[in-house]
Amino acid sequence: MNRLFPFIICLIFSSLVILSAPLLSRAAGEPPPPRSCTVKEVLKGGMYVYIRCQEKDKEIWLATVAMEFKVDQMVSFVDAPPMTDFYSKFLDRTFPEVILTDIIPPEAKKK
Numbered sequence: 001m002n003r004l005f006p007f008i009i010c011l012i013f014s015s016l017v018i019l020s021a022p023l024l025s026r027a028a029g030e031p032p033p034p035r036s037c038t039v040k041e042v043l044k045g046g047m048y049v050y051i052r053c054q055e056k057d058k059e060i061w062l063a064t065v066a067m068e069f070k071v072d073q074m075v076s077f078v079d080a081p082p083m084t085d086f087y088s089k090f091l092d093r094t095f096p097e098v099i100l101t102d103i104i105p106p107e108a109k110k111k
Contacts, residue, residue: 032079034104037062039073046090050098051075061098063088076104 037053037060044066051062051069062077063086069075078101086098 034076035079036074036076039069039071039075042069043091045088061095063098063100064103077101078104
């Protein structure tokens with residue numbers, strides 16, 4: 001039993017280090033990977049644009065600085081937590097859930 005104890009402690013510690021590696025890399029400042037979706041609707045809202053997108057099998061709303069988007073265009077964006085019950089004064093509309101984000105330009109993805 002005395003011989004197994006250090007081995008078991010070492011095994012447990014090694015497992016914890018290996019399993020926590022993804023969490024540690026995020027904590028070290030590594031940004032989350034970008035997400036992508038296909039534009040289905042564009043609503044211009046003053047300085048911002050609201051984009052209804054299809055991401056895999058889920059429909060999502062994005063809000064970003066105003067720029068031109070086309071229906072069926074694929075966009076990549078910085079992952080962020082969604083805002084719930086977000087009200088746009090300009091559109092006089094409440095979005096049940098919207099992600100306030102930055103769009104990643106196509107040329108930035110190639111680097």
